[in-house]
Amino acid sequence: MNPISAPAVKLAISMPGGSELLLILLIVIVVFGHSRIPALGEALGKGIRNFKKSMSKEEEAQKIASEAAQNEEAKVEPQKTQDANKVL
DSSP: OOTTTSOOOOOSOOOOOHHHHHHHHHHHHHHHOTTTHHHHHHHHHHHHHHHHHHHHHHHHHHHHHHHHHHHHHHHHHHHHHHHHHHHO
């Protein structure tokens, strides 16, 4: 059977709808209890903030490193031309 002519089968996972989200929320409440949900949300928020902060620091460090490399190349370039002029 040719996969192109086969009936369309959804292989991708789609976003959960309203009833699925309600079921997930109910399972979370049963597993963790209603008193711990705010603490879980707070911990999740802190984790996300720390992740974003570390990613921005990493990007900033890479930007600084690339600028430093470009500055080093710019410093080396004039020295080469001066050496070439000395030879002539």
